[in-house]
Amino acid sequence: MIEVHGVSKRFVQGRGKKARQVQAVTEANFSAADGVITGLLGPNGAGKTTLVRMIAGLIPPDRGRIEVGGMDVAAQPVAARTCMGVLSDARGLYPRLTAEENIVYYGKLHGMSAHDARVRAGELARLLEMEELLGRRTEGFSQGERMKTALARILLHDPSNIILDEPTNGLDVVATRGLRGLLRKLRTEGKCILLSTHIMQEVERLCDTVLVMSRGSIVARGTVPQLLAQTASADFEDAFVDLAFPPNQEVTSTAHGIKP
């Protein structure tokens, strides 16, 4: 269970005279339930990653409160992280360690014994079909192999809240399908899954409920059919553009004579 109450975050960009404030997230309110895949959909720079990092306790919000598994992230960051698995957009593997060592390292940081971590890594490797990767150093891994390793790493301690930032970036169709299957399986196990992405197909196929983010705010929420109904569109892509870029801003680009 992830609960976000009135969270805002602002950054100062640049220094001195050039400094200007960027409102990354404004008054975000939502809750992601257990046994549900919640999609966080928005264009680049919408504030998804900022929001994810605040949930993970990496950066404190300026205002508002975030609870993960009933624990206040700001007050008990270390305890809250024990029930979280966060796949960051930068997969961040150690190239000189093998995939197994990368995975087991995180398990140990979560307080698991080396033996338990290795056994669990083996189980996850079977699930993710990456058993032959375990003994290899991660240097030169493909995007898909890196993602699998990073995913196994964050699932090792069996977190009840799973947060994935752009998990399908750089994955081929087979790997993407595999990932979808895994996420559905985790959903049936009652995990709370928050999926941040800008890819509409993912949201359409996976998410039970969708939060549309644009310019730091959550501008719409609901299931995919609800969002389609809200914008009276048949295509989810059209619905998304309508929601993320409201019509009053949608002026025809005449600069180069191209109409949308």
Next chain:
Amino acid sequence: MNAAIQVFRKEIIDALRDRKTLLIIALSSLLSVPAMLLVFSKVISDYETRDEQRVILVSGIEAAPQLRNSLERQTYTLREAPADYAQQLREGRLSNPVLAIPADFSTKLAQGEAPVVEIVFDHNNRDARLGVGKLHKLVDGYVSEQAFLLQALRGVAPAGLQTVIVDERDLASIKTGGDFQFTAMLPFLIIIAALSGSIAAAIDTTAGERERGSLESLLMNPVARASLVLGKWGAVACTGMLPVIGSVISCLAARWLIQNETLQSLFQFGILEGILFLFLLVPFAAELAALLMALAVRCKTLKEAQASCSVVIIALSLMPIATVFSPTGDPKWTLWVPGLGQQTLMNHVLKGESLTTVDVLIPVLVSLTLTAVCLIYVARYLKEVAACVLRAAFDGGEADDGVAVYAPEALGVERGFEFFQGAADQPLLVGRHHQGVFVGGLEKIHAVHRHHDDAAVRRGLYSL
């Protein structure tokens, strides 16, 4: 604490797998001291051999049989210098100065005039220059011998000729060993070894983690920042201590390798000196590790971190110069300067001078304090790192997956222009362009920007 140990273990494994760096460190630390000693032992042996040979190069000695007799009585061998000795001296092919006697030496002497004897050498020829003093003394000896005999013939008492007796008394302790300042090089080499050991690991565990993007994931683990920093620092300090210990061991071993007796007496390095060195250097390696980490953690890339850390290399290399111009040797304040204090004390140890407990404790305390300050800084800075990464992303130019998607300036569009990617099989781009919004595939976007910088557009679009 368990987490700190896990981090430490991982970082050590990581550092040990960086074989190339490790090999360079090991070779440089283990071989530099013996190599240096070998060179010095060769130089000293050469010098001594020449001294033992007791050879004087002369030109036109047949004109001065008295002088020849005087020199040969002192068991010197006189050898005729080659005809082109001036040329050879200039080119450094002759390693002894030449005593040139004028043809009218005996005649002038008989007439009571002072003949001019030349000692020929080239100032740039170091070997020849070193022999000048000795030759001068020999000729002077002959001159005063002659004067003494002349006065004696006239019935003057010898004591009247020597109104003042000059004697040299060298106050340096036994180990200092005259002009050979070679031992001063040793502490410097060890300090540089400590630096070379920790620099790679310090950069890799901080800026390297940031560049790879692994720091962000690491920070999402339920581990206190203090544990992370302690684990990382422990590993970096250990890699810095390895070459230090290696150097000290190689110093001990080098004692047995030195053949030259003079050098052996100059280089008094035993177990006790080794322990004293380690007592000074272990805290220093710890301090260096923390300092380098504090510098590198501020940097986003390895390249940037290397530039930052090179400041430390330059500072440590230039430090010995600070005391060169001091007339009274090493002033007390040097003990308070990290790096310089250790060098000063190591030099004292090598010269066989006694150290007080306070002298030794000052640099150690400075090291420990600076270590603590730097580690606190690193831990604090880690908190900001996540925000820094985010700010960089907001500066535009990078998509969420880290691929450069567009260069707004190059495309002639304002910041705020944004588009993104559909599924791999169906590329889709949505963008806000100036005030407008457009939706379309690659071809359409390409059409929009056709008359702009094509290369930039292609770079942006093809990366999708």
